[in-house]
Amino acid sequence: MPNWLKKSFVVLISILTFGMISPQDLLAWNNQKSDNHDVIPDHIEVSSLPELSREQSAEQLISQAREITASKLGDRILPRIESDFESEVLPKIEEIIIDLLDTYPEEEIHDIAISPVIGKGDGERIFHIMDTKSNDEILYFHVRKDRPPLEGYSFNFHYHSIEDGFETHHELAEVYWGKDTPAKFGSEQIH
Structure with missing residues (x-):
């Protein structure tokens, strides 16, 4: 051709x-x-999926959040900050997701999902959690590269909530990187 x-x-x-x-x-x-x-076939029959329990929904959201965050950080950043990320950031993300699901009645839990738009590039966005029934975003999870004078680089993990109109930074953790400039988010390891 x-x-x-x-x-x-x-x-x-x-x-x-x-x-x-x-x-x-x-x-x-x-x-x-x-x-x-x-x-x-010309059409596909869709059968309804069984609804997940509160615990299963939380596990599913947490698993997706972990994968998306690891992907956002990339193979060049994550290995260097992985221990701090696993011990400081992930437990707080898990706690916030569980607390969010606790505010919803059991029959509405299946409406909570991670937004299909995932943060890429050097922007702050990691992922957002939304109510699929109303199409409203509820929580924003972000990470920002900070460089305070004479201190080196660090990653500021934080979230925003619909409760305050997404105005306030609710800090999850500050993870120190070092004096050298970190790679771009999502960068792959060069072999």
């Missing part, structure tokens, strides 16, 4: 799907379909 035709195909797919589906997604789907030799 000529190169100009491939490029035109990429642009056409991006325009038609508003960038929601990339050509790589289509290629992966096509490869998976050809590997399975299955016919995709």
Whole structure:
């Protein structure tokens, strides 16, 4: 296939799907379909999933929060601050998530989820927790690189709450990095 035709195909797919589906997604789907030799049905029946208990919901949110935060920090930052992160930051995130779920009735627990928009790049955002029923965000979990004069770099883990209009920084922990400049968030280890 000529190169100009491939490029035109990429642009056409991006325009038609508003960038929601990339050509790589289509290629992966096509490869998976050809590997399975299955016919995709015109519609899929969706059965309701069993609702999780308060403890299971908390475990699921905490597990997702741990994965997303580790991904945000990346392979170059996390190994260096991992012990402080595990001992100071994660227990507080767990406590806040459990406290949040305790404020909801049992039948509304399944409406609490981590927002699909995850923080990338050097911005503060790690993840937000939202009420999927009302589509309102409830908590923002952020991390910021600080550099007080003559002290070196540190990471300020904090959260914002809907209770005060997301104005106040509620500090989780301050984790010291060192005098050298930390890598960018999400940076991979160079082997």
